[in-house]
Amino acid sequence: xxxxxxxxxxxxxxxQQSIQSEGFTLLALQNQLRPAQNQLRPAKVLHIYIEGDGQxxxxxxxxxxxxxxxxxxxxxxxxxxxxxxxxxxxxYFQDLVGNKNCHPSLWTRARYSQQIVDLMVSALLSRKDLDxxxxxxxxxxxxxxxxxxxxxxxxxxxxxxxxxxxxxxxDAWVTYHQYAPLDLSLNPARLHSKPLQLFYLAGGKDKNxxxxxxxxxxxxxxxxxxxxxxxxxxxxxxxxxxxILEKF
Numbered sequence: 279x280x281x282x283x284x285x286x287x288x289x290x291x292x293x294q295q296s297i298q299s300e301g302f303t304l305l306a307l308q309n310q311l312r313p314a315q316n317q318l319r320p321a322k323v324l325h326i327y328i329e330g331d332g333q334x335x336x337x338x339x340x341x342x343x344x345x346x347x348x349x350x351x352x353x354x355x356x357x358x359x360x361x362x363x364x365x366x367x368x369x370y371f372q373d374l375v376g377n378k379n380c381h382p383s384l385w386t387r388a389r390y391s392q393q394i395v396d397l398m399v400s401a402l403l404s405r406k407d408l409d410x411x412x413x414x415x416x417x418x419x420x421x422x423x424x425x426x427x428x429x430x431x432x433x434x435x436x437x438x439x440x441x442x443x444x445x446x447x448x449d450a451w452v453t454y455h456q457y458a459p460l461d462l463s464l465n466p467a468r469l470h471s472k473p474l475q476l477f478y479l480a481g482g483k484d485k486n487x488x489x490x491x492x493x494x495x496x497x498x499x500x501x502x503x504x505x506x507x508x509x510x511x512x513x514x515x516x517x518x519x520x521x522i523l524e525k526f
Contacts, residue, residue: 292355292364296375299401303375305366306401309355324411325362326402327355328429330420332370334385343372344385350442350512351419357519361411367425368397388462389421390448395428395464402433413437415526420444420487420511427466430474438526442479443487443511450491467495476501477525481509 292307332346355362369380384394402408414435418426423444430436445451447467448460478501480489489505496503504522509515515522 294374297365297401297404299368299397299404301379302368302397303378304368304398304401305364305371305375307352307355307364309358309362321361322412323360324408324414325355325358325360326414326416326426327351327358327362327364328398328416328418328422328426329364329367329370330418330422331389332367332385334389340382340386342382343377344370346370348512350515351417351422353516354417354419354519357516358523360523363408365398365401367422368394383462387458387460390424390428390460390463390465392464395425395432398425399429399432402429411435415440418442418444424448424466427471427474427476428464428469431469431472436474438475438477440477440479440522440526442515443481443484444478444492445487446478446492447495451487454488454491467492471499474499475526477504477522478502479504479515479522480506481511481513482507483510486511 292309295306295308297304297306329346329349329351332344333341334344335341352364355364366375369377369384372380388394412435414433415438416426416430416436417440418424419442421444423441424446426439427441427446430439448463448465449467452460476499478492478496480503482505506518
């Protein structure tokens with residue numbers, strides 16, 4: 279089973295919703311502006327958070343529900359007092375939104391495919407209430423950052439992407455771990471991408487996505503790298519998040 283979200287939503291004041299996109303249902307959790315922030319003028323920037331790859335495999339077999347079971351991105355949103363939206367990936371959180379039209383390839387070989395990107399982009403564009411924001415900032419952890427960068431290419435409102443421990447060179451990551459090729463997925467490092475301000479957060483103890491795997495790409499796009507030698511793949515950007523939010 280995937281992680282149950284209702285307790286999180288209740289504790290953090292998030293509004294749980296679902297978004298229909300091209301035959302799929304995506305989970306959305308949205309925070310609410312604090313009253314003090316509404317007194318002057320409407321906020322112009324929306325932060326959109328995307329979780330990582332979850333559990334595509336279980337006990338050596340393709341998982342029937344990819345999870346995720348750890349929610350580092352949601353914990354970051356809970357610290358964010360700006361208008362923020364947590365967007366679930368297609369076929370994730372099936373216990374809440376169902377699994378209609380889901381196929382295991384969508385969280386394995388095709389996890390970063392054009393289809394997945396289009397579904398998530400379409401989900402955001404379908405939300406007319408989001409048009410009020412002049413700018414969207416995409417924030418993703420691990421594979422969520424990979425998708426954030428790919429989605430940004432199709433979203434005119436996105437000028438900044440925050441990728442946390444993300445495999446932005448998918449081919450290098452697959453080769454490093456000797457994984458089966460993600461042959462139905464896109465690779466940000468091979469895109470002719472639009473100009474973006476990319477913030478990349480990397481931990482010195484990250485064995486899943488060591489910084490060296492992305493270094494060539496990050497140099498090419500002139501990314502701002504925020505490095506913490508003592509952090510690993512999942513821990514501990516929550517400690518610094520309030521300060522990092524001030525950068526974007």
